[in-house]
Amino acid sequence: MIDLTMVPVALTVGMAADPDKLIASLKGTSPFERWEEISLARARRHLEGPLVGATIRGYGQLSRTSVAFLPVVRTYARRLPEGGDADAPKYTPADRVAAVADFLASPQAAELAAGLDAEALRFWAQALTGYSGRVPGEPPAQVGPRKLVTLLGHVANTFTLTGEQLAAMGPAVTACATWAAARQGLDPEATAQLLASLPKALDGFAASYGDPRSAVARAYLRDVAVSDAEVAELAVVVTRRSLAVPFPDIDEAGQPAMDVADPVARAALVAAEFASCQLDDGQSSQELIGEATRVVEELWSAEPGATWDGVRRLVTEGRSRHDAIHAFIRRGAR
Numbered sequence: 001m002i003d004l005t006m007v008p009v010a011l012t013v014g015m016a017a018d019p020d021k022l023i024a025s026l027k028g029t030s031p032f033e034r035w036e037e038i039s040l041a042r043a044r045r046h047l048e049g050p051l052v053g054a055t056i057r058g059y060g061q062l063s064r065t066s067v068a069f070l071p072v073v074r075t076y077a078r079r080l081p082e083g084g085d086a087d088a089p090k091y092t093p094a095d096r097v098a099a100v101a102d103f104l105a106s107p108q109a110a111e112l113a114a115g116l117d118a119e120a121l122r123f124w125a126q127a128l129t130g131y132s133g134r135v136p137g138e139p140p141a142q143v144g145p146r147k148l149v150t151l152l153g154h155v156a157n158t159f160t161l162t163g164e165q166l167a168a169m170g171p172a173v174t175a176c177a178t179w180a181a182a183r184q185g186l187d188p189e190a191t192a193q194l195l196a197s198l199p200k201a202l203d204g205f206a207a208s209y210g211d212p213r214s215a216v217a218r219a220y221l222r223d224v225a226v227s228d229a230e231v232a233e234l235a236v237v238v239t240r241r242s243l244a245v246p247f248p249d250i251d252e253a254g255q256p257a258m259d260v261a262d263p264v265a266r267a268a269l270v271a272a273e274f275a276s277c278q279l280d281d282g283q284s285s286q287e288l289i290g291e292a293t294r295v296v297e298e299l300w301s302a303e304p305g306a307t308w309d310g311v312r313r314l315v316t317e318g319r320s321r322h323d324a325i326h327a328f329i330r331r332g333a334r
Contacts, residue, residue, distance in 0.1 A: 002050045004135050005150050007235045010047075010054040013066040013073050032190060044080035045136070051077060052316050053239065071318055089137050093230055096133060099140035100125045102183075108175040120168035121175075126227040127155050128176050134231040143180040145197035148173075152201055156209040157217035158225050158234065170202055212254045216247060219261045240308050243321055244299035245269060266300065267293050273322070280330065291329045 001012040016022040027035060038046075051074050054062060062070070103109055103125045112121060128151050132138040143151075152173070155161075177198055181191045208214055218225070220241045221234055245266055248257040258265040274292045275285060298307035310331070314324035 002046055004046070004138075005147055006153075007134055007238075008046070008050040008053060010050040010066075010070075011061070013051075013054075013062065013069045015069055015072065032193070039081075041081045041083045044077055044082065047073075047077040047080070052312075055315055055318065074318070089139070091132065091137065091139060093133070096130050096140045097228075099129045099183075103129070103141070103176060103179050106175075106179050108179040112171050112175055116168050116171060117164045120162075120164040121172050123165050123227045124168060124172035125176060127151075127159065128173070130228065131231050134235050139184070141176075141180040141183055143177050143184070143194060145194055145201075148177060148194070148197060148201040149204065152205045153208055154231070156205060156211070156214045158221055159227070160218055160222070160225075161209070169205065173202060174198060212250045212256060213247075216250075216256045216260065219256075219259060222261050237302075240302060240312075241300050243311065243315065243324075244296045246321065263297065263300075266296055270296050277326070288329070291332070292325055295325050295328055 001010070003009055003011050023035075027033070051070070054070065055074075100122070104122065109121065109125075129141045131151055131154050132140045132142055159165075174195075177194060178191075181194055186194065217238070220238050224237055225234065241260070245258075245260045248260060250256055258269060260266065270293045271289050274289050277285075277288060279285060279288060295307060295311065298304060299311060302308055307328070311324050311328050314327050315321065319327060
């Protein structure tokens with residue numbers, strides 16, 4: 001089971017002897033659900049990234065059964081035919097820019113023009129519209145009751161907001177949602193359900209933005225998060241940097257164990273993590289820590305890109321983050 005509403009990730013991994021029975025058990029009774037059969041090549045495109053993401057993020061959110069099946073399904077996905085992008089619609093950054101321009105020229109935006117900061121309105125339009133870029137083939141400015149919560153969660157986990165942006169949130173998001181519902185052709189019943197879910201989504205934003213875990217997530221993007229950034233690129237940054245430095249624990253006072261954006265804190269984490277590791281022949285503990293620190297910093301900065309490519313390949317093969325860094329160091333030594 002792949003979640004494409006958020007940053008794509010595998011939620012459940014398993015195997016079934018009777019696929020028809022499995023599909024029937026998953027189908028709900030909501031009139032707003034739609035089911036479709038897709039090609040095996042498109043299935044591979046949807047599966048590969050989320051399966052890697054589940055490995056990089058760790059197995060804490062997967063059941064034991066899912067973890068047991070993960071290597072099998074990962075291998076199975078690699079055996080599916082390639083070329084899944086051939087039948088997928090193409091949307092580019094220019095399409096998302098055009099969608100923002102369409103919204104800003106819409107009657108919904110015009111109603112806010114007199115009483116709302118123009119740049120704050122643009123920020124919300126860009127942040128919400130741009131989220132579609134995390135999944136290839138998703139049209140810009142998609143909305144839904146669950147998607148609204150996810151869109152606001154994306155903002156809470158990505159951007160450090162100004163007072164103007166916070167003040168504009170309610171009216172700007174309401175206008176964006178109303179405009180997007182019409183743009184994607186929702187019927188009156190679906191639009192009413194969407195707008196009825198909006199107050200709860202907005203009310204939940206404050207708690208989400210103030211959550212220490214959201215503050216930690218923002219720290220991974222502190223130097224690169226701008227409202228018109230491509231979300232797929234931001235997702236790669238988070239994945240790469242969380243491979244360098246796993247999300248830190250939150251203490252009882254609600255404070256993270258470290259500031260992941262601080263290179264001194266990252267070096268201390270690496271020293272503690274690798275100090276007691278088994279050493280290769282002729283290798284000292286300080287040499288291992290120095291090499292591990294170098295790899296972590298190269299992952300954080302993406303320079304050189306070969307480090308990210310190499311460590312990611314090792315993780316894709318099924319190694320843990322820690323073991324992948326060890327293996328990469330050994331390959332460099334050879």
